[in-house]
Amino acid sequence: MKYRQTDRNKELLKGGVISIILISTPFLFYIYKYAPADQTSWDTFIGTLEAGAFSNVQNYMHALFTKITFVILTGLWFLTSNKWWRYAILVPFTMFLFQLSGVISYKVMYMDEYDFWDALPFILPIIFFLAFISHRLSRRKTSSTLDEEANEEIKKMFSDEI
Template sequence: MKDKLTKTNTKSHQTDRKKRLIIGGVIAIILAITPFLFYLYKYAPDNSKIWETTLFTIESKGFSNAQAYIHALYTKITFVIITSLWFLTSKDWWKWAILIPLTMFLFQLLGVINYQISYIDNFDFWYSLPIIMPIIVFLIWISRELNKTIGHLDLKDEIEEELENYKKNNNVN
């Protein structure tokens, strides 16, 4: 019975390890691609409002040319990808703070997609404020709770240490 349980446990551990390796590899590839996304705009024509290739056609929308549109679009996409991966892979309690810049980048991306060039990056912070404020309040609350817990743990450690010293000094078992 124990051998069967050990084999199942080992197989499960190997599967989890393989899965983590694949996910880590995908994340590494995405991160390695992001600089290429960031500089993709250099391949777009800077003197035309339309960029036509065999795969796609992109119009400059409200931008002066296709290159400016691609630059704005892929800059925002790159930041959304990087901050999303950071949020998804972070194991720290403060990972929720990453949602603040991620929310701002998403609003900026929507501004680029909606082709209202006069509003891009100007009011995104104010539009994202209703989403950001609850996150900030939540982070402050978690921080206070963690400080209380850490304080209680420190106090518990001090009490245990004092009891151990008392036992040693008074030969109590």
């Protein structure tokens, strides 16, 4: 009985964290509006943000947080999906990661052009990491389900219920 309560608490916590992330994405998407539109450099408590190839800091923040939002949403979608086609989600995920790397790199002038071969060395470790996490989560869920079924069967065997 205690195991079920702990599992419910873990599921509730996991669902709460996912909900908070999903609820915060619109705020993350529009955070660029707080950046100055007339400066190429902005001093924040985190550090100094440079506009780089963008005309001002607000444009840079808009491009940056748009890509970060889509990376978070597609990554979360991949991790929480249990359908057979979930690996197809990695295609737009890699695209968004490559575009994010273009925004972060000041020397890259072709931010939204998608070149698969340039993105491959940057993206492969992240994809392997996501696939590993996804595999571990699905394996843990399967073993947890089997454990619950075995415990129920043992209880039925030793009880008077048949």
